[in-house]
Amino acid sequence: MRGRKVGILLIAVLAVVFVAGCAKAPQAELESAKAALESARAAGADRYVPDVFKAAQDSLNAATTEIEAQNSKFAPTRNYKKALPLLDAASRLAAEAEAQVAGKKEEVKAEAQKLAGEAKAALDEAKRLVRRAPRGKEGRAAIEAIQGELNAVEASLAEVPAMIEKEDFANARDRAKAALAKTKSIIEELKQAIAKKS
Structure with a gap:
């Protein structure tokens, strides 16, 4: 009788250890990190602060890989401790990227306007040449x-002005930069032709 009680107690203890050892995947943290990353993407972080956004994305990818690796293990041996700091880093970096977007947009807008002005001046010079x-x-x-x-x-x-009006600053900057580069190339070509004529 006593052996039977010990056996039942032992089974109960093993069951508790088995259930306690089955670590749960950090699903809430994973969803929170994904939401933070999506919010940063919606704000334009992937275009205006790509380095910080990529770091957040890389942390999320590493955490997801770690969670999947743990999920494939035998239940009592699962341990999600490595994934938690990665998920925290992904959320933190995504929030940081989103916070930096407004300042970066203004910086890119100013750059687009400056390049557009330079391209217009170069275009006028090219027409004279x-x-x-x-x-x-x-x-x-x-x-x-x-x-x-x-x-x-x-x-x-x-x-370019319409793009700036629509707050598409990155494309406006790229368009103005391309226009300036092409116009400078044409100016050089014209200067060489004029020099040969002289």
Whole structure:
């Protein structure tokens, strides 16, 4: 009788240890980190502060990998202690990225406006140089091609203010930067043609 009580007690203790040893996956923390990351993405963190956003994404990915690794283990041996700091880091970095977006947007907006101004000035210079370019037999076709390129750059640059108005600052900056680079390239080409003529 006494042996039977000890056996039942032993089974009860083992059952408690088994159930207690079955660590639960940090589902609430995982969902919280995912929500923080999605909120940061919606704010534009992936475009305006990509380094911080990527660090948050990497932490979430590492935590997810760790959780999946633990889920594949025998229940009493699961341990999610490594995943918790990663989930915390993902949430913290996502919040940090989201907080930095507003300041970064203003910075990118100012850069877009500056580049657009520089591109407009370069475009005006290129137009002046076109009037001075040689117009010989081969020159006329080259000038027409350059004029077509300048018209395309001007049309592209004309879209920048509307992009800024829509708060699409990153694309506005990229468009203005591309317009400036193309116009500078054309200016160099025109200067070389004018120098050969002289």
